[in-house]
Amino acid sequence: MELDFYDKVYDIVCLIPKGKVTSYGAIAKALGVTRSARMVGKAMNNATTITPNIPAHRVVNRNGLLTGKMHFKTHTQMQELLEKEGITIKNDKIVNFKAHFWDPLTNISFD
DNA sequence: GGATTGACGTGTC
DNA sequence: AGACACGCCAATC
Numbered sequence: 217m218e219l220d221f222y223d224k225v226y227d228i229v230c231l232i233p234k235g236k237v238t239s240y241g242a243i244a245k246a247l248g249v250t251r252s253a254r255m256v257g258k259a260m261n262n263a264t265t266i267t268p269n270i271p272a273h274r275v276v277n278r279n280g281l282l283t284g285k286m287h288f289k290t291h292t293q294m295q296e297l298l299e300k301e302g303i304t305i306k307n308d309k310i311v312n313f314k315a316h317f318w319d320p321l322t323n324i325s326f327d
Numbered sequence: 328g329g330a331t332t333g334a335c336g337t338g339t340c
Numbered sequence: 341a342g343a344c345a346c347g348c349c350a351a352t353c
Contacts, residue, residue: 241336244348250336252348257334261351264334277335284334 221247225259226267228320232274235301236318237310239278246320260284273297280313 219227228243240256249255256275263270264287273294277283285294285308295305304311 239336240334244335249348251346253335253337254333254348255335255350258350260334272334275334282334287334 221249221255222259222262225256226263226270229260229263229270229272229275231320231323232271232318235303235316237274237276237280237298237303237313237316238318238320239276239280241278242317242319242321243275257284261287264288271297274301274318276310276313280310280317282308282310 224247225243228238228246232238239253240260241250241253243256244250244253260270260272260275263272264284272284273288275284282294282298282305285291288294295308298310299305303316310316
Protein backbone atom coordinates (compact mmCIF):
# COMPACT_ATOMS: atom_id res chain seq x y z
CA MET A 217 0.00 0.00 0.00
CA GLU A 218 1.63 3.18 -1.17
CA LEU A 219 0.85 6.63 0.01
CA ASP A 220 -1.67 8.46 -2.07
CA PHE A 221 -0.55 11.27 -4.31
CA TYR A 222 -1.98 13.86 -1.97
CA ASP A 223 -0.33 12.26 1.03
CA LYS A 224 3.04 12.33 -0.68
CA VAL A 225 2.59 15.97 -1.52
CA TYR A 226 1.70 16.75 2.07
CA ASP A 227 4.72 14.84 3.26
CA ILE A 228 7.12 16.73 1.01
CA VAL A 229 5.63 20.10 1.80
CA CYS A 230 5.91 19.36 5.51
CA LEU A 231 9.55 18.52 4.98
CA ILE A 232 10.43 21.81 3.30
CA PRO A 233 13.05 23.47 5.51
CA LYS A 234 12.27 26.82 7.01
CA GLY A 235 13.30 29.70 4.81
CA LYS A 236 13.13 27.49 1.75
CA VAL A 237 10.55 27.17 -1.00
CA THR A 238 9.77 24.78 -3.80
CA SER A 239 7.54 24.59 -6.83
CA TYR A 240 4.51 22.49 -7.67
CA GLY A 241 6.28 21.02 -10.66
CA ALA A 242 9.29 20.03 -8.56
CA ILE A 243 7.04 18.11 -6.22
CA ALA A 244 5.15 16.55 -9.08
CA LYS A 245 8.39 15.52 -10.73
CA ALA A 246 9.66 14.12 -7.47
CA LEU A 247 6.59 11.92 -7.44
CA GLY A 248 7.15 10.91 -11.05
CA VAL A 249 4.25 12.88 -12.49
CA THR A 250 6.07 15.80 -14.02
CA ARG A 251 3.12 16.91 -16.10
CA SER A 252 0.65 16.64 -13.27
CA ALA A 253 1.76 19.72 -11.40
CA ARG A 254 -1.82 20.87 -11.35
CA MET A 255 -2.69 17.92 -9.19
CA VAL A 256 -0.20 19.21 -6.67
CA GLY A 257 -2.13 22.45 -6.65
CA LYS A 258 -5.32 20.56 -5.94
CA ALA A 259 -3.59 18.75 -3.15
CA MET A 260 -2.50 22.08 -1.76
CA ASN A 261 -6.04 23.30 -1.98
CA ASN A 262 -7.04 20.46 0.30
CA ALA A 263 -3.99 21.20 2.39
CA THR A 264 -4.96 24.79 3.11
CA THR A 265 -8.67 24.06 3.28
CA ILE A 266 -8.79 20.76 5.15
CA THR A 267 -5.25 20.36 6.46
CA PRO A 268 -3.96 23.85 7.36
CA ASN A 269 -1.02 22.32 9.22
CA ILE A 270 0.71 22.07 5.85
CA PRO A 271 3.07 25.01 5.17
CA ALA A 272 1.63 25.60 1.73
CA HIS A 273 3.06 29.10 1.73
CA ARG A 274 6.42 27.53 0.96
CA VAL A 275 5.11 26.23 -2.33
CA VAL A 276 5.00 28.54 -5.31
CA ASN A 277 4.95 28.15 -9.05
CA ARG A 278 7.98 27.81 -11.30
CA ASN A 279 8.34 31.57 -11.57
CA GLY A 280 8.48 32.01 -7.81
CA LEU A 281 5.20 33.85 -8.03
CA LEU A 282 2.78 33.59 -5.12
CA THR A 283 -0.04 32.24 -7.23
CA GLY A 284 -1.77 30.60 -4.29
CA LYS A 285 -1.92 33.62 -2.02
CA MET A 286 -5.56 34.10 -2.89
CA HIS A 287 -6.45 30.74 -1.40
CA PHE A 288 -5.12 31.60 2.00
CA LYS A 289 -7.17 32.90 4.84
CA THR A 290 -5.85 36.29 3.94
CA HIS A 291 -4.10 36.81 0.65
CA THR A 292 -1.33 38.61 2.49
CA GLN A 293 -0.55 35.82 4.93
CA MET A 294 1.46 33.89 2.38
CA GLN A 295 3.80 36.78 1.74
CA GLU A 296 3.95 37.63 5.42
CA LEU A 297 4.94 34.10 6.34
CA LEU A 298 7.59 33.92 3.66
CA GLU A 299 9.06 37.27 4.62
CA LYS A 300 9.05 36.12 8.21
CA GLU A 301 11.22 33.20 7.22
CA GLY A 302 13.74 35.52 5.66
CA ILE A 303 12.42 35.42 2.12
CA THR A 304 11.92 38.70 0.31
CA ILE A 305 8.80 39.19 -1.75
CA LYS A 306 8.56 41.75 -4.48
CA ASN A 307 5.37 42.34 -6.42
CA ASP A 308 3.95 39.03 -5.13
CA LYS A 309 7.05 37.27 -6.37
CA ILE A 310 9.97 35.74 -4.48
CA VAL A 311 13.20 37.69 -4.86
CA ASN A 312 16.22 35.53 -5.64
CA PHE A 313 13.88 32.59 -5.89
CA LYS A 314 16.58 30.26 -7.09
CA ALA A 315 18.62 30.83 -3.94
CA HIS A 316 15.66 29.89 -1.77
CA PHE A 317 14.60 27.03 -3.98
CA TRP A 318 14.53 23.62 -2.32
CA ASP A 319 14.50 20.64 -4.60
CA PRO A 320 12.76 17.61 -3.03
CA LEU A 321 14.51 15.31 -5.47
CA THR A 322 17.88 16.14 -3.97
CA ASN A 323 16.66 15.87 -0.42
CA ILE A 324 13.99 13.20 -0.32
CA SER A 325 13.69 9.61 -1.46
CA PHE A 326 10.45 7.67 -1.31
CA ASP A 327 12.19 4.56 -2.45
C1' DG B 328 -23.36 13.06 -16.61
C1' DG B 329 -20.89 15.96 -20.00
C1' DA B 330 -18.48 20.33 -20.08
C1' DT B 331 -15.59 23.63 -17.88
C1' DT B 332 -12.07 25.06 -14.85
C1' DG B 333 -7.81 25.14 -12.30
C1' DA B 334 -2.14 26.93 -6.45
C1' DC B 335 1.34 24.24 -13.40
C1' DG B 336 4.63 22.72 -16.43
C1' DT B 337 6.63 20.91 -20.69
C1' DG B 338 6.91 20.75 -25.54
C1' DT B 339 6.65 22.71 -29.88
C1' DC B 340 6.62 26.52 -33.36
C1' DA C 341 13.56 34.13 -27.20
C1' DG C 342 8.59 34.72 -26.75
C1' DA C 343 4.03 32.74 -27.79
C1' DC C 344 0.91 29.17 -28.32
C1' DA C 345 -0.82 24.28 -27.65
C1' DC C 346 -1.35 20.36 -24.98
C1' DG C 347 -1.35 17.17 -21.02
C1' DC C 348 -2.87 15.99 -16.25
C1' DC C 349 -7.03 14.56 -13.71
C1' DA C 350 -9.98 16.13 -9.61
C1' DA C 351 -13.61 18.93 -8.46
C1' DT C 352 -17.30 21.88 -9.70
C1' DC C 353 -21.18 23.51 -12.52
